[in-house]
Amino acid sequence: MAILFNFLKPLLLLLLTLSDLFASSLSLGIGINYGQIANNLPTPSRVSYLLRSINVTRVKLYDADPNVLSAFANTDVEFVIGLGNEYLQRMTDPQQAQAWIQSHVQPYHTQTKITCITVGNEILTGNDTQMMNNLLPAMQGVYRALVNLGLSNDIYVAHAHSAGILGNSFPPSSGSFRQDLAEYIHGILNFHAQTKSPFLINAYPFFAYKDSPDQVPLDYVLFRPNAGTIDPITNLKYDNMLYAQIDAVHSAVKAMGYSDIQVKVSETGWPSKGDPNEFGATPENAAQYNGNLFRRIQQNQGTPAKPSEPIDIYVFALFNENLKPGPASERNYGLYYPDGTPVYNIGLQGFLPRMDYSAAKKNALSISAFLLLILVFLIQD
Numbered sequence: 001m002a003i004l005f006n007f008l009k010p011l012l013l014l015l016l017t018l019s020d021l022f023a024s025s026l027s028l029g030i031g032i033n034y035g036q037i038a039n040n041l042p043t044p045s046r047v048s049y050l051l052r053s054i055n056v057t058r059v060k061l062y063d064a065d066p067n068v069l070s071a072f073a074n075t076d077v078e079f080v081i082g083l084g085n086e087y088l089q090r091m092t093d094p095q096q097a098q099a100w101i102q103s104h105v106q107p108y109h110t111q112t113k114i115t116c117i118t119v120g121n122e123i124l125t126g127n128d129t130q131m132m133n134n135l136l137p138a139m140q141g142v143y144r145a146l147v148n149l150g151l152s153n154d155i156y157v158a159h160a161h162s163a164g165i166l167g168n169s170f171p172p173s174s175g176s177f178r179q180d181l182a183e184y185i186h187g188i189l190n191f192h193a194q195t196k197s198p199f200l201i202n203a204y205p206f207f208a209y210k211d212s213p214d215q216v217p218l219d220y221v222l223f224r225p226n227a228g229t230i231d232p233i234t235n236l237k238y239d240n241m242l243y244a245q246i247d248a249v250h251s252a253v254k255a256m257g258y259s260d261i262q263v264k265v266s267e268t269g270w271p272s273k274g275d276p277n278e279f280g281a282t283p284e285n286a287a288q289y290n291g292n293l294f295r296r297i298q299q300n301q302g303t304p305a306k307p308s309e310p311i312d313i314y315v316f317a318l319f320n321e322n323l324k325p326g327p328a329s330e331r332n333y334g335l336y337y338p339d340g341t342p343v344y345n346i347g348l349q350g351f352l353p354r355m356d357y358s359a360a361k362k363n364a365l366s367i368s369a370f371l372l373l374i375l376v377f378l379i380q381d
Contacts, residue, residue, distance in 0.1 A: 029297050031058035031080070031314035032335070033267055036065070038321040040338045044071035046353050047318070050340055051077060053351040060266065060314045062121070064104040073111035080116040080266075080314070081105070083142070088120050088131055091138035098145040106149065117142055118160050118266070122202065124181050125164040135159060136187045143195055156197035159188065160266040163203045163245055166252060171231040172238065172305065175248030176255055189258050198312075201249050202267035205241040206280060206289070206329075213279040216241070222270075222285060223292035236304040242268060242293070247305040262312070268293070269316035271329035272343050281329050283344040290315060290335065291346035 032051070042050070048071045051059065060080040061068060069079065083091060083100070090096045105114060119139045123131050139157050146152040163169070165185065167178040177185050192199055205221040219226035221241045228239040238244040242265075249263050270289035274281025293313070300310040320334035320343065334343055340352025 029300075030056070030294060031060055031312075032056050032318050033060045033062075033269075033314050033316040034068070034318045035062055035316075035321050035324075037324045038319065038338065039323060041319055041321075042338060042340065042352060044068040046340075046355075048072050048075065048077075050336070050350045050352045051318075054348045058314070060118075066104075066108065069108040069112045069114075073108070075112075078113040078115045080118060081114055082118045083120065083138075085120045085123060085131060088123070088134040088138040091119060091141045092134055094141055094144060097138075097141035098148060101142070101145045101149055101151070105151065105155070109151065109154070114155055116156050116158060116197075117146075118158055118200065121160045122162040122164075123159065124184055125162040132184055135184065136191060139188070139191055143191075152195075156195065158192070158197055158200045158266075160200045160202055163201055163249075166245075166248055169245060169248040170229075171233055172236075172244045172247035173231050173233040173251050175251035177252045182256075186256055189253060189256055189261060192261050193258055198262040198264045199249070199253060200264050200266040201246070202316075203242055203245045203249075203265050204268060204270075205245070206270050208241060209280045210274075210278050218280065218285070221280075222288040223296065224288065231304075234305070238304055243303040243311075246311065247303045250303070250305055262309075265311065265313040267316040268313060269333045271332045272320075272334075273332040274329035275327045278327060278329050281332070287344040287346050294346065 034047070041047075044065070044067045047068075052075065057076050058078055058080075059072070060082075062082045063084065064081040069081075072079070081104070087100070091100070105117070108114065119142055120131070120135055123135050126132070139159060143152065143157045146155055146157070165177055165181055166175060168174055168176045189199065191197075209216045209218060209221045217226055218224075220228070220239070223240045223242075226239060228237050229244070230237055236247075238247075246263060246265065253259075253261050253263065270286040271278070271281040272283040272286040293315070297311060297313060301307075302309045302311060315335070317333045317335070319336050319338055320332050322331055322338075324330040332343075335346075335348060336342055336350070336352075340350065342348055342350075
């Protein structure tokens with residue numbers, strides 16, 4: 001009997017500590033965009049295991065997929081959920097906005113932490129003037145619904161803007177928004193100031209390099225050692241383009257009269273593959289960009305203009321998405337292939353279970369019960 005006990009002891013210890021596996025580890029400190037425009041992705045339950053195995057505690061969705069929100073119930077992962085552009089007009093109606101919150105947020109919020117709702121994506125750099133006019137009223141409608149339902153202290157409302165809303169981005173201290181968008185942006189900034197919510201920007205140094213590979217130094221966009229650039233007005237040194245872009249947004253916000261609105265990066269990333277004219281889209285460059293960015297985030301770095309304010313970033317994206325339209329790069333921003341294999345090595349060797357998490361959980365419970373019965377038997381003996 002003693003031999004049997006000694007054999008089972010390691011398994012019993014593993015069983016007792018398994019539930020604390022993720023709680024005892026440190027957060028990666030970065031958010032990840034979880035897009036699902038694909039027909040070969042693992043189930044949300046399996047993705048839940050993958051993300052927690054690499055200590056990701058912040059996820060951004062482009063919808064409010066109930067399967068995802070349910071799969072992450074009772075975990076430490078917090079979510080940004082999204083309202084697609086097609087919802088904007090409806091969200092200007094207070095009743096429809098409240099109905100959406102009651103249907104897509106309230107049923108999950110008690111068990112899955114939802115911290116933000118993004119209303120639309122990159123509207124102001126499109127050409128749909130009706131959507132542009134509906135953007136702020138839609139944000140206000142969603143916010144009022146959250147207030148009415150007692151959720152506004154837990155969930156903020158924002159919109160993810162393209163960096164294309166900037167009219168000038170260099171030097172960073174002279175950053176400004178496009179004049180033709182000023183009336184829209186001013187109202188949105190006033191909304192953020194009143195609701196104490198952040199301004200979200202999608203920033204991709206890859207685009208600058210792709211368009212001008214002979215003029216933009218690759219080391220500068222990949223966070224590699226380089227001479228950097230000096231802002232002639234502030235004398236601040238920038239050793240990478242992303243920080244310069246973030247500070248340009250800070251300056252643009254301040255130029256409109258707002259000094260206390262936080263800027264967060266809702267998307268940034270680098271593709272591992274692209275079309276022949278998409279210069280720089282390689283797995284080596286993607287690994288350099290994301291790997292170096294992760295290291296800076298773990299160091300709690302701020303930008304040169306705001307060194308004491310750690311950058312807040314959601315990387316794009318979790319998986320390669322094989323059904324995304326557009327150039328090849330759009331389908332190759334993922335950190336992982338759909339089978340859970342890393343696209344390149346930056347130290348994120350996660351665990352994607354082969355079976356659905358719910359089924360695995362049932363099996364684990366069966367094994368647990370069996371081992372506990374043996375333990376009781378041994379103790380009684």
